[in-house]
Amino acid sequence: MSLAPLRPPKRLLLGPGPSMVPPRVYEALGQQIVGHLDPFFFEVDDEIRRLLPMVFSTKNDFNVAISGTGSAGMEAAVANFAEPGQKFAVFVNGFFCERLSEMARRQGASVVRFEKPWGTVFEDDEARAFILREKPRMVAYVQAETSSGAYQPGKAIAEAAHEVGALVIADCVTSLGGMPVLVDETGIDIAYSCTQKGLSCPPGLAPLTVSPLALERLRTRQTSPETWYLDLLLLDTYYSSRRYHHTASATMFYALREGLALIEEEGLEARWERHRRNHLAFVAGVEAMGLKMHVPEGQRLWTLNTPCVPAGIDDARVRARLLEERGIEIAGGFGPLAGKVFRIGLMGYGSTPENVLLILEALEAALRAEGYRGGDNGRAAAEQALAAYR
């Protein structure tokens, strides 16, 4: 009749997220909660809203932690800014761009798409030409495509969008806290992310920032968004004017406050550099093992790596070995990349030289157990890369 208290297995989370959670965040999760209108809750929220612009690299005043996961952040961005019948342009080169399109379609927007294969990025000229031709009201792109491992620069997109009077939404779910997001420098109007990747908290909140230009658009919207739960102006009255909207979770806010405090302590640029170094070491290792990276050099995420699955190897069997024999979570590809890539995350607290060496050794052992014969010792190559990095 009685269930025994829950005892989760110990996992090394090196997939596309959630990432490893540091002890300070776990400690915060177990702290006593307060109410969603308690003065202490708003102190915590004030700290979060002071630290969010730091990780987004923005001077925006409007920064909020949405009470939902990263996909709730995406829906908040789309539902507040896509309007029925208006043109909504999406750069589509991966799974989450498809999700953006689908959400905009559901809002009744007229969706126009520029499609390229998963793992490629859009060049400045072609992005610009697409926007000038379509003259949309909104432009959305994914800065860090979790399905492919590609990083999409946004400056040319934002410049062209602003020329035609459009606002820019950028999905920063897999970049925030791990590599440059640069909201202001890029010209992004609405950026959203999650808590469980570069910020190394559990999933549950979606940080979101809105530029003054986008805020003006929101304030002059003719109709209210269909969503009440994710209505950004209502959320603003809660967090800024402390008027009840919904019951935000003290637990999740505690965790995010601690996750952001750890980033401030480390220094954002030092944190990027740590992610870059470990990413490069990982790449050196898998390439030495004879695996190719799916995304060309210079376009890769530092947070999430997508080495190709060697010919003749069943990626699901390799992943099962890692999970069952070693307690390591990595992910496979899906959609057009199903069976073709591994997705290996080195994010936040999990981005360490030790984890790079460990996953290379474990991946190599699993591949060889599945019959893979190519390549050299990946771990040794990564050690060299780490030592040589400056």
Add this chain to the structure above:
Amino acid sequence: MSLAPLRPPKRLLLGPGPSMVPPRVYEALGQQIVGHLDPFFFEVDDEIRRLLPMVFSTKNDFNVAISGTGSAGMEAAVANFAEPGQKFAVFVNGFFCERLSEMARRQGASVVRFEKPWGTVFEDDEARAFILREKPRMVAYVQAETSSGAYQPGKAIAEAAHEVGALVIADCVTSLGGMPVLVDETGIDIAYSCTQKGLSCPPGLAPLTVSPLALERLRTRQTSPETWYLDLLLLDTYYSSRRYHHTASATMFYALREGLALIEEEGLEARWERHRRNHLAFVAGVEAMGLKMHVPEGQRLWTLNTPCVPAGIDDARVRARLLEERGIEIAGGFGPLAGKVFRIGLMGYGSTPENVLLILEALEAALRAEGYRGGDNGRAAAEQALAAYR
């Protein structure tokens, strides 16, 4: 530069929620997370989906924990079932009925309302007459009105609704886990709640159950709901078919699993009885102190009490005294009940004889410090009521 680790104040949460969280749930919150597609995550979810029908008193197969707060549960119920142009009837006798109306309006539904003062309930005959006259496609009511403290029976509403081919949504945010919800016996088609009241977990998830009839309606809907994040059929593919939808929070699922396990251990009916006993003792106490209850006897929630603020007393000053001097959170009224009632929750882990006596003593002291002169010793009356209860 560096923020000190977070140290929340210790609060006794006796407001309308969040309620006190038991140690076993806090322990679960600090446990190591797993991924949202990990076999262990689905084990936890399976246990949650086994236990949710128990607390809802239903045989429904479709039970889900939505990744958002109670208001996300409300939005899921409305956005999946309200369709543009279709008639959506709402029984309006409190703040959360207003919210239901507003959400249905945003979905483009044609909203018809039956209004009564906050704190009253709808009689069977008048409820029935309204539904038979309006012949809506959907009917929504609030079983446990957190703004007023009133419990709305739903059987007559559900019978009439089904006669005209309508489905019934019931807001059970402040009843679930603390008093009878009785989904099947009442005839409710869609019921939703939250985690931070009768279930005594932190806020962050919204349990929701859907009847086979409502599921059939969903499956034959002509258009997809505007919301992707809260699309119930998509959520079903995630939790039933284990296909990725969004990154559910292991932390929140751990907590809910433990909260539900504690209810199974206690026994649902024993738990209701505990809430009823403590509620009655509280009422005996405040009435002895000379305060009137806003809601008539027999229509009161057992989870949330709304004694009237005595004439000449500023409720905000009383609440500030309780919070600042004693660390006790209670809430005031708002809307038409602003300044007129206190809202005092005795829910879940917080519904104990000790808390009844403590809040009565503290409330009385705060009232007397603010100049209140009426009544007898409330604590003594509650002690008698507790002793006499059988």
